[in-house]
Amino acid sequence: MSESAIRRLSLYLRALEEMGDDGEEIVSSRLLAERVGTTGPQVRKDLSLFGSFGTRGLGYAVRPLRVRLRDILGLSRRWSVALVGAGRIGAALVAYPSFRERGFEIVTILDNDPEKIGTRWNGIAIGPVERMEEAFRRNPAEVAILAVPAEAAQDAADALVRVGVRGIMNLAPVRLRVPEGVAVKHVDMAVELESLSFALRHLVR
């Protein structure tokens, strides 16, 4: 069950959601593949990892497959999210509507800037990072979004693990070390830009 297969499931789900709005009832692996930029066999292999949801000769029923994918991805439940770091990136994320739509609800926001502490974002009062434990006692969260400067990221991650966070989406340009049983996803803009730069080196001039 590879990481990349899972990410494709997420893309399939998105495509199915866009389709549903257009009223399509049935979709073939080839069509789904086209929307996502992969191949029919790939789609079928990915789905077959979790069962057989299609009907031969016809394709996949959009709505049921959508439900099934949401279920597989763990999106049929609510996840409570703590946002650590109320800088510009944090601000962008709080405003990102997909989070809530997908069942990720920000319940706690922490920062260490005295200017910000006490102000409200989306109705949530920003608390001091040092009081993480207290904040989690009031509003526990399974997931954290880490949007602090690189230097502060590892300490914040350690603290998050201590208060029981099981998944971290890290936006700081640092590779976090976390114990077994805690999942981390890195969204690393610098790495992305640099790999773009590498690709360009061979395309430009």
Add this chain to the structure above:
Amino acid sequence: MSESAIRRLSLYLRALEEMGDDGEEIVSSRLLAERVGTTGPQVRKDLSLFGSFGTRGLGYAVRPLRVRLRDILGLSRRWSVALVGAGRIGAALVAYPSFRERGFEIVTILDNDPEKIGTRWNGIAIGPVERMEEAFRRNPAEVAILAVPAEAAQDAADALVRVGVRGIMNLAPVRLRVPEGVAVKHVDMAVELESLSFALRHLVR
């Protein structure tokens, strides 16, 4: 030359830059690997794709390797960047200092909100998206950062390709279709969160 190898190079470079500041002259593949969360042999294989930069029995000289990696990744030149979409995500990116440090210089900012057009960010006046061609004639860019809503992303990407952009870093939750010869990197928060959710499904409760 796999995508993942390139991304690791970027991580090695970052580690080397952090080291250099601490005055370390020589680093072994094992040590570098540790900082990046991979293995010695992996580091050596990755580097050997581009030549042999180490000395046996000793390791790699930090500074020269750093220079070499920057070169390989295409970071030893300046890249002009156009930012399309001056929302919250755009704001976060403009303020992100690593961009400039890495040689990516934002020279143009475009949006379609009349409220924003004309205001200045970091000294750059925000122009209207419809006048992209004009903006590019004044300030050409090889790279674009696309931070617009999903619905607008494909059109914006098409326009960017028309005015000569060769690399797009896309932050909208859409898979862009671009012609051969244009590189795209997707930073897809939703996919990331959902794959985190999948991992958690098996870790929590």
Add this chain to the structure above:
DNA sequence: CTTCTCTTGTGAATGATTTCACAAGGATTC
């Protein structure tokens, strides 16, 4: 100058992922 220690660079082996090819089996038509 020989020996010992260390770490690179790399072919070979292993493991993972993707692609292929096709049998299985619904739906539709005549």
Add this chain to the structure above:
DNA sequence: GAATCCTTGTGAAATCATTCACAAGAGAAG
């Protein structure tokens, strides 16, 4: 209800990536 048309589901093959194992070679020590 047989024949035809489709598209799935899936082993097998091919490709791609990582790990392993070790010869090659640099430096240090005696």
